[in-house]
Amino acid sequence: MNGNDLENIIEAVLFVAGDPVGISDLAAALEADPLEVSRAADEMARKRKEQGSGIQVLRLGDSLQLCSNADYSGYIEKALRPVKKTRLSQSLLETLAIVAYKQPITRFEIEQIRGVKCNYSVAALIESGLIVRAGRKKALGNPMLYATGDEFLRHFGISSLEELPALPEIREDGA
Numbered sequence: 393m394n395g396n397d398l399e400n401i402i403e404a405v406l407f408v409a410g411d412p413v414g415i416s417d418l419a420a421a422l423e424a425d426p427l428e429v430s431r432a433a434d435e436m437a438r439k440r441k442e443q444g445s446g447i448q449v450l451r452l453g454d455s456l457q458l459c460s461n462a463d464y465s466g467y468i469e470k471a472l473r474p475v476k477k478t479r480l481s482q483s484l485l486e487t488l489a490i491v492a493y494k495q496p497i498t499r500f501e502i503e504q505i506r507g508v509k510c511n512y513s514v515a516a517l518i519e520s521g522l523i524v525r526a527g528r529k530k531a532l533g534n535p536m537l538y539a540t541g542d543e544f545l546r547h548f549g550i551s552s553l554e555e556l557p558a559l560p561e562i563r564e565d566g567a
Contacts, residue, residue, distance in 0.1 A: 398432045412455035412542045451551045452542045487513035488522055496526045496537035
């Protein structure tokens with residue numbers, strides 16, 4: 393299969409999937425090398441960006457997803473009047489920031505950092521898909537570990553956690 397065919401097949405799969413699809417899953421299904429699939433996806437993204445296409449290929453970690461071009465969001469809103477995303481409350485943002493920077497992390501560890509219970513915040517963030525259950529910690533009671541999910545990357549418009557801003561250094565005197 394040539395590069396153009398591979399790009400077209402990937403595009404069709406991503407369009408039908410709607411959700412992110414792992415590059416390794418695509419490669420296995422297409423009987424192709426994951427590096428070849430990754431290169432084809434990069435070429436698709438480059439072409440669409442160069443053309444100012446209404447559809448873009450979004451890389452979310454090791455997954456790919458088709459999404460609309462943010463440059464046209466105003467037109468999309470006018471045409472479809474989509475439901476606006478609700479803003480995150482201060483407590484949800486604080487909890488989400490802790491998970492994003494300290495993941496994987498337990499609910500107890502989040503509560504130690506925040507200084508308050510966070511049952512509601514964790515449950516709300518899981519329901520929204522911003523955080524996911526990431527296994528269990530090998531400790532007394534095997535507490536659940538939490539990490540950010542693909543929806544976190546999509547919500548904040550980043551492709552990996554490396555794009556998060558660096559945390560400021562805290563000196564021993566607390567400053």
